[in-house]
Amino acid sequence: MYDMEPIIEFKDYSFQYRSQKEPTIHGIDLSIFPGEKILIAGPSGSGKSTLAHTINALIPCSYPGKSQGSLTVAGLNPEKEGVFGMSKHVGTVLQDTNGQFIGLTVAEDLAFALENENIPQDKIFEKVDEVAEIVDMKDFLKHSPSALSGGQKQRVSMGGVLVDDVEILLFDEPLANLDPATGKRTIALIDEIMQRRDLTVIIIEHRLEDVLYRNVDRIVVVNDGTIIADEKPDELLSGDVLIEQGIREPLYISAIRHAGMRVKPEDGPKNIGDMNIEPYRQAVRNWFQSVKKREPAEKKDPVLTVKDLSFAYDPKEPVLNDINLEITRGEMVSIVGRNGAGKSTFASLICGFYKPVSGEILLNGKDISPLSTKERGEKIGFVMQSPGQMISKPMIREEVGLGLTVRGVPKEEVDRRVDETLRICGLYPYRNWPVSALSFGQKKRVTIASILIMEPEIMILDEPTAGQDYRRYTDIMEFLKKLNEELGLTIIMITHDMHLMLEYTDRAIVLTDHRILKDDTPANILTNEEIADKAYLKKTSLYDLAVKCGIEDPSEFAERFIEFERDEKGSDSWAG
C-alpha cells in the first residue's frame, strides 16, 4: 500500500509554543498513507496532543508558536490554510464529548459545520439525516445533550465532523470518558465508518488494549516530544518499548511476560482472540500453578451500613432502589456501573448532599441522618474528580488547612496538622508553593490532603484516575493504597476503570438499573460475561488467555495475576 503518496507527511518537523523555552516536539519524521489507521500513544506530556493538533492547524493558529521543518496534510500546508481551511479535510473529535456538543439538539449539532458553510437549509436536512444514519443517532435527532449518554454524545461529535466530506479523522483520547463497553463500541464504529467512507484515521489514546480491539495498521509511540517507535502492533507488543515508555501493555501480554516468555510477532499478539497461544500455553499454566494463592482478608467491624436505601427525584422514576450493603473498616471498594446507573447519586446520599426517600445509613452502627452535610464531612470525606473543582485557595497550606480553619481550630493546631498531612501526602517539600505551580497529580494529592486533614473514617473518590496515563494512574493509586494500608482509611471509589477495580480493590459493587446487581471480587465480576455485559464493563483479556491456556478457573487466574503484580509493584513503586 505504500506506493501511494502519503496523505500526512512530517519532515524533520518541530514546534515550540511561544511560552516555552524548548520545542515541545522535535525531529518528527512521519508518513501516514491514505486508508491507514494509526494509533498514537504516549504518556501525558509526551507531545502526542501537540503532534495531533498540528494536523488540524489548531497549532499554531489557536496556540501560537514557531515551527520548523515541513508538514503536508492532504497536499496542503496546515499553517497556511488555518483551522477553517483544514476543517474541510481533517475532522477532529475532541476528548470532552460534552464540551464540544454545541447545538441545543442532536440535529443542530450535526448541522453546525454545514450552517457555517452557508449551505441551503434543504441540503442541510438531507445531509443531517444521512449522517445520523451512519452514526446510528436517527432516533435522537430532537434530543438535547443532557438527555444523551457519553457514548451517544461522542457519536454526535463524530457525525458532526462527517458532514464535511473529510479525508482524515482525528480522535483525541476518544475513550477517556467512556465506560469500557461503550469504548469498545466506539472503536467498532470507527471501523465501520472507515469501511463506508475512504478515510484515514488517527487515534490518540493510551488505552492501547481497548483500541486494539479492532485492527490498527501502525502504532506510533511518542515521548519527550519525539517518535520513539513506529511499528506494526504485533511487532510493538513483542518488544519492550511500551514498558520503557510507561504505557500499559495489554494484560495478557503482561501475563505471558510474567510467565517468563516473550511474545513473538508471528503469533499475532495484537488480539488475544486470534493469537496463537500454543508456544506459551505450558509456561502460562506453570506460572499459574507457581503463584501463591491470595489470603482472604480477616473480617473486621462494619464501618458503613446501608439499609434499604432508595432515592428518586420523581416517585415514578427511582434512581436507586433498595440498596443494602455493608462496608468493613479498612476496605478498598469500587462502585462500578454504566453512566447514569446511580453511582454518583449513591455517593451523594452517603455524603448527605441528597436526602434519601427511604432507608437508613449507619456509620459505626449509628444513624447519620440527623447530621448536616458539614458534620458528615468530618467523618466521610468526598474528593471530586477534577482538582480544579475543589481548590479555592492560592497557597497549598491554606488550601489543605481550610477545612480546619473554618471549623475554628486554633492556628497552631492547624499548622501542626497541615505539616503532618503534607508529610503523609509527600507534599511537604512544596508546602510553601502556590497551588498553580503543581502538576496534575500533585494537585490531586492536595485535594486528598485537604480531606485527609479532617481525619475522616471513610473517603469517597469520584473517578480518581479518569483520563490519566499509566504513570499518573499508578502514582495516584499507590498513594491511595498507602493511605489505606498505613492509616487504615476506608476508601470507596466510583469508577469505570476496570484496571483500577481489578488491581486496587478487593471488592466491587456493581450498580445496574438502580440496584445492586452484584457485590463480589473484581476478578469474579470481570470474568463473568453476563455480569460484565449488564454493567457495561468488559470481560478482561486475562479471562480469554486463561481459557485459551486451558486453565479451568479463569477468575482464580485473574486473581493470582493481580496478586503477582501487586507484589512486584510493592517492591519498586515508591522508588519511582
Place this chain on the structure above:
Amino acid sequence: MGRMISYMEKDTVVHRLSGFTKLLFFIIWCIAGALTYDTRVLVVMLFMGAVIYLVSKTEWKQVSAVFKAIIVFMILNLVFIFFFSPYEGCRIYGSTTPTGLNIGSIVVTREQLFYELNVMMKYFTVIPAVFIFLTTTDPSEFAASLNMVGVPYTFAYSVAIALRYIPDVQDDFTRIKNAQEARGIEMSGKAGITDRIKRIASIIFPLLFSTMDRIDVVSDAMELRGFGKKKKRTWYSYRALSLSDKCVITFIVLFFAAAMVFTFYDGNRFWYPWV
C-alpha cells in the same frame, strides 16, 4: 432545582409561530404596555394575555418561582411610589379626592390609588408576555430569527450557546457547592453575612476555572467546525414565516395602532373615569 422558565417543546398555536413573530409581538406588546395608562386598554391586554397564556399551555410550575420574585418586586415598587410620591396621582389627573384615610401625614387619595392600580395592571400585562415568549420559543430558532432581522450571527448565536451551557454551569455549581459544604464551608443561613460572602468565593473560583476550561473547549470545537469562517450562515432551525405568522404580525401592528389612538386621542395618555 428545576430549570426555570426555559423552553419546553409542545404543540400549540403559540409554539408553532416563528421566533421572529413572537419576538416582534413581545416587543410591540411591551411598548404598548409601557406607553398606555388607559385602564380600558390595559384591561383588554390583561384579558388577551390570560387567553394566550392558557392557549400556550404554559405550566405554572415552569414560571411560579420567577413570578413570585416579580410580585415581590412589584409590591416594593408600589409601596415606594406611595411613600416617596404620595400625590403623583393627583398631579397626573389634576384633581384631589381624599378617601378619608390617612397614613401618617400622607392623605390617601382616590387618584393615587387609581394610579397605582394602573401601575399594577401594567406589570400584569407584561409578565405573562415574558413567560410565554421564553417558554414557547426554541432558542436556536430564536437565534435564527434574530439573524434574519439583521442582527449579526455571531451575536445571535451567543444567545443560543449561552442557553446551551447554562445547565452545565448550574450542574458544576451544585457539585462544587456540595463538595465545599462537606469540607465545612457552610453556605446556608447558619453563617454570618460577611463569612458567607467570603465563603462564596470558595465556590466562585473553582466555578470560574471550570467555566473557563469549558469555554476553551467550546471555542476550539466551534472553530474546528468552521464557525465564523463566512460572512453569512444558514440555520437548521430557521422557520420561514407562515400564514398564521403573517396574521399575528398584522394583528399586533393593528392592535398597537388602535391602542395608541385610543390612549392618546384626547392628547393625554392617562385616563380617569371620575372627571
